Amino acid sequence: MNNKLLIVLLLILIVSQAIIDEQVIDFYSDIISKVYDNGLRYRFPKNAFEHCATEKPKKYGSYDFVIIGAGAGGSVSANRLTEVPYWNVLLLEAGQYGNILTDIPDMFYPIQFTHYNWAYNSTPQKTACLGLVNRVCLYPRGKGVGGSSLINGLVYARGHKSDFDKWAKAAGNERWGYNKVLEYFKKSEHFVHRDPDAPYEPKFHGHGGYLNVEYHLYRSPHLNVFLDAHKEIGLDIVDYNANRLGASPSQLNTFHGTRLHNAKAFLYPINKRSNLNILTGSYVTRIILDTNVNPPVAVGVEFSHNGHNYYVEAKKEVILAAGVFGSPQILMLSGIGPRKHLQDVGIKVVKDLEVGTTLRDNPTFFGLSFSTNYTEPIRPLKDYVKQFLNGIGPLTVPASNQGIGFYESSYTRGTGVPDIELMLIPANSSNILSQRSFGLTDQTYEDVWKYVNATQTFTVYVVDLHSQSIGSVKLKSKNPYEYPLINSNFLSDPQNRDINTLYEGIQLVLKMSQTKAFRSIDAKLQPGFLRACKQYRHFSRDYWYCALRQLTINLYHPLGTCPMGTNPKKGAVVNYELKVFGIENLRVADASVFPFTLAGHPNTPTVMVGEQLADLIKFTHKGSSGLWDYFL
Template sequence: MALLFNPLTQFAHVAIATPMTIIGLVPIFAAGLTFLRYINYDPEAHPKDAPRIYQQYDFIVIGAGSAGAVVANRLSEIPEWNVLLLEAGGDENEISDIPLLSGYTQMSELDWMYQTSPPTDSPYCLAMIGDRCNWPRGKVLGGSSVLNAMLYVRGNKKDYDHWAELGNEGWEWPNVLPYFLKSEDNRNPYLVKTPYHQTGGYLTVQESPWRSPLSIAFLQAGQEMGYPVRDINGEHQAGFMLAQGTIRRGSRCSTAKAFLRPVRNRKNLHIAMRAQVTKILIDPKTKIAYGVKFVKNNKPQVVLARKEVILSAGAIGSPQILMLSGVGPQEHLQSFKIRTLSDLKVGHNLQDHVGLGGMTFIIDDPITLQKERFQSMATAMEYILHERGPLTALGVENLAFLNTEYNTDPDWPDMQFHFAASSVNSDGDHIKKISGLRDSVYNTVYKPIRHAETWTILPLLLRPKSTGWIKLRSTNPNTYPDINPNYFTHKEDVLTLIAGIRLALNVSDTKAFRRFNSRPHKMPFPGCRQYPFDTDEYWECSLRHFTFTIYHPTSTCKMGPESDPDAVVNPRLKVYGIKGLRVIDASIMPKIVSGNTNAPTIMIGEKGADIIKEDWKRKKRRS
């Protein structure tokens, strides 16, 4: 956990306020020097901004997020390689360290604060201001692993087997599982005993030390519905579980804390913060990527790459940077008078998990996670002194993977539940801010129950058929791109979600929840009053109003074989038509994984770094 005060400042106050001789000051200076040495070697001390950036590096990694931090760490393991990691944002802070406050990092300086464009065909986000959904993305060391709910979910093994079936050799489950294990330092003994978890990696994974009574009821409800309580990261996925999170001693374990802080003193790794990349430099004749343009301290700068440029800016940032650099759909680039160096479907195939936000259930017992209940000095001290208590809660306490009637493979669930012992009314002002919910909607639907005890399920569609795009709006790198997820353009997506919503109603109707007198909050959205509760029309209208995503954009730089006309990178993550350039982040997923995307993105970083090492080792042998 980050220090909440500076001991050296305390020493200074003592020295000023107390008349002391030079001899009397010696113990204080000694203690101060000891503390400084500790900070220098503490594996969790924050990285420093590189004081000087060299003119040339072997590898330049763009983006220090869930993948980029991993890539920079692993490449700098080779002592003769020097690596520059460029991050547009700054460092984490004390607020981002506290698990329960994860929502407060959104719409802050740590967030790019993207928004979707208003829908063009199929309506969505109608309850949000301007019919736009907010899409938080991390603009900070650690990227979106600093903003997310810390959930550690790998997806289904059949996701990766399907990637391989699509022509991506080496990405089947047996080949990716070792990279999940490589990162992991799991601190739940009952999980470590299985072949699906491991200790000793950089990334700490464990359950929160605190949970509400409702989290146990959720597990019992799953059993009543015929699902096992199991490790959904194990052999089988369908079932209910206590959430595993990327937390360490009660605090967030972002990829910056896990992968950058322990290696920040490596001489061959430079980390440049607040350095926003504007363009990848590509020789138009040789089609070789040879450097990067970026802005730091309001000054345009150029740095060159001897070996490769690695793009890890995420499913929004990576396609935008590629297109600004001349790699993308030729017709689209020509409309901005950008010279096309490789005509690829960059920005196409955008996929995201989508569901119904604000699905609220009311109970009678005062056992939910209400903000007012835990705003106390006792709660703060329990966290600071013992690394326990409600502030260690992930926000999402439980997960479940279920099968709707539209799923044909029971071992490949199509619906995910996120359970929380709180809801929109629990912290209305903040939820309004981060979701962009209209005042009229909040005041009509949620404000009337602002003092009620409530819990929620967020049902998420795991394998949507609807896909969208990322497009440029301008050649100015500071202009956010056109983000259109095209939610609900396929009717089956809507029908599957409605089936998932009814499964969530079944959870509330189990004995486990009926003992709390659980019942659904039935106040309709203003635009849905004409439909009776629990009809298909009612739920479709609700979905198109409180359209909710937990920010899993993927697949905009699709990985595929050379025969795939939609592929942007090959299975070695090299950009087609350009030498010395790879993409390593969630944008390369050919199909979105069946679950939260942070752990799979870290895996992509691990595997991508190994691929680079293998390729350069092979080149060295040939030479």
């Protein structure tokens, strides 16, 4: 081939690739624009009637294990159990697989206005969420293969070592203590230290696991100011997953800037395993219990699929991983729950347990914004898409949550145990869906965000990590397609620890605002005066306590509705082996088993729960021929 012909061919190849790249960029830009427009019109579901089927159930088949829910716990459990080649597993999921939009981390808000969101709501509240429409807290929950990791903020924050040592005491077993759970965290993780300026302690991280963890690129100047302010007031820049107090750029579950939801991490790599069947569009209505024996035994699952009802036999165990609302709902529909409540809705009681009576979350104040003299440039959407396709830029960070920090409160001072979390949201993080995403009334939105200059304003979220307030999840009726009744009950603890902790978090941010770092960009607290608190002097203590009631909502971290413990008479639903008390062959593996809130974000500990469950099951059935080859 002569040189001229080679040059011509290379030019043709370059031009062709440029055309293809431009087509890809146009495609992404088009769907991003459309999904925002869709979000303004989208109507949230009020129930699960779309899955309703009324015919008599037909047998679907028999499996060794039936897993309900393909979120963090279910995805990991399915992966690890099918490592045993002669076990067959059915994974039932009500939603569908993710798509291109779920792969883009900053579609965090618009993806909530799609079928990937169950879109639960709380009952009207009395102590928090008062600035929201009808005083209702919104509860986006992921519906699809990957669960809530399809729509969450992707922050990789495990919790503090003290949380797990406390968990071990609650469970009565050291396998839930920090030294043991750290092994599981590292087993799942593959840490990529792609920001050399970000803190990193290798001994606390894993390599070679399914779950990628990385820092985003590149930093906003607002993040750098936030970190510099810490140094000025004597706080450290740390790897917070090494049990340190201080701040850092956010560690995220992304892979080269794309969303790594739990299904992409744990299910997609094993989709060729012949002993795993993932059945989407499958809505579970109850667990089939054999009550002719004592104790009762879980023997199967009933579910609807494509307009038909089915039941499937579980030869070994049923694993419930339907999430903090779905798991208690399914248990109660199956006759496992508080006796009086089940009787009130007309369900025969099989086992009297405190299912759904201890809903917890991380109450979060969203009302701190600062104007600055730095203007974040607004680029054409195509430029952001180009950056995303190269693994960098604003589309790689959900809701632009670039910074995160953990701090003591007066309740934990001197212990090293974080009680407060701050999250830094740089400029250009708000969008046309912000009001709908938070559920704000027109008045609240106008008071706080409507008139700010989004290109110059950053926000700091204040999080109460160890909330004392307790809510509940109850059945609306015995109809399995009705959504449950969710009472958040934030800021209701009688000692007022939760609201006091959040107020201390506000004061910490205000202290940072006096630093040279903040002054270098002329950062000033936005007026944002809430008319609901007009009777108080602006930014006085009484004003902040009023504002906290208005703008404290959930961080989408619900947990604890089927808590682990040693004594069902004291509220425990599962034991340290994740087994439901008083029921054979039934375990729970999701965030509902957390006995209390953690100083972290629930997705990562839920992955750990799934890892633990698989090993516990392998140990239970280790007598099976040849199983030692696959155990631990």
